[in-house]
Amino acid sequence: MTSPTSPPKLDKYSKENPWYYKDLTSHLAHDSRKLLEEYSHIPPEDIDAHVYKMRNVLWTHAPYPCIGEFKFLTLNLPKHPKYTHLLSLLQPSPAALGPYLLDLGCCVAQELRSLAHAGIPSTNLFGSDLNPSYLTTSYQLFNDASTFHGTLVPANIFSPTLFDSAFKGWEKKFKVVHAGLFLHLFNREQQVDVCERIVKLLREEVGSLFLGEMVGCAGGGERGPKASKFWGKGEERRQFLHDEDSFAKLWEHVAEVTGTKGKWKVESRFKERANGEGDGNGGSKGCAFFTGEGIGWITFSAERVE
Template structure:
């Protein structure tokens, strides 16, 4: 089967069963989900999360759902997170986009930490994930102030490629509840979170998405795009294995990722790119993850 451009290579068993033994929450994550859901008991919280995870895995069996990586508070662990929260506090009408958000957990965390929820857009190609976000967090579309926007980033009717804006003049506020696509937000977004997103696609599509997101970013200095994805010391195809299911994906190195943003997507020298390659493991499987940020100067 195919999820994005990730190919699963086990014809006899293309989708591995959910392994509930992989469930774990750090102290910080447990406190966050308890505060957000109102479920104080650890076992009750686990039961609730497992129920939502099972539904999500039927929708799309992504490795991050199988391995409970979707529960990680990844955005808050990237070095520019406090900068993003500061933009939300201090920049008038600052907007935060959580793209490929799955359940929008990073968007919910940012809102809990002070970025105005009414100025946060969480977007995923699968509307079922956005609906499951409400089930996971025990909210309703009518009561939750954030914007959930389903759509395909490769559909130009939803997100067309526009040149990065160089206009730093203030723009009038926009009513996010009226959005049908991301296109009205060209040049408006202060911060874009793209965690566990780029590595879903091949090299050509990663460049396409980078250009599309760059067109959304505000020209104001300090506007930022950041992410956390599978990486490697050398760019190319890598194989990872999850419970016997092998999948291949294209990944960038820190050097090629930096040159893509600084010189290909944005004009050379107009952005500051930071990358950090860290070793990770799921049981016996070793791989690299890359934290990164692109800040307009």
């Protein structure tokens, strides 16, 4: 029951939610703007109007905070400590097909467009997301329906038939799997499930790499709303956020259940957000969804060494 003093409950589609930013000005980073200019060939003076228009389309499809906050254009991968290594890993060899990269929970697949712009053949780039409309709208957002030849596949990562349907033929296919702002959506048990699938997707060879970035928290633990209006269908869960130690423990658990113990080198960097500071993922002043003590940003990687 709402008391006379408590604020009214907002529908997830409400544009009054604090993560539906009204003004783009400080939320579109220079590199995202440049991608829209140079890769999508959108005239500089049209970019703001284009982004507002596309944000509204995406918001009506699925109103995630990353849409409201304009983070669907944020490029985190180029700032990842492993980015230069990643580019070298993805160089095509004349002798074989690939190497392939999969971006899990890719939303509008902005990271794939950025990789294509950096010279990686788009045929080697794969993306998957729960919301098919994010994937289909992405061609309009990036103006590349005739030039982007990557593969974008709608799928629920938890589907029990994943490898017989959407991901059929994808076992051991990928040299790299990237997950940006993805694992932190889930509780720890679900994260283990997701990571088991990631291990299944990666090539069983030295150098295969899982990497990503997400909101973290000092000490590692559950954060965010419990009875979330986001998850829908009455689903309740608390999201598990990591720091370096908790991420290492998560991967230890994953290695154990996948029979790959001792075969990974795990690295991560957690940085706590100082009061009022941006959340460290470029161009954005803070993250309106997660607030409070110890919240920060973590980049991570697990590389196959055996």
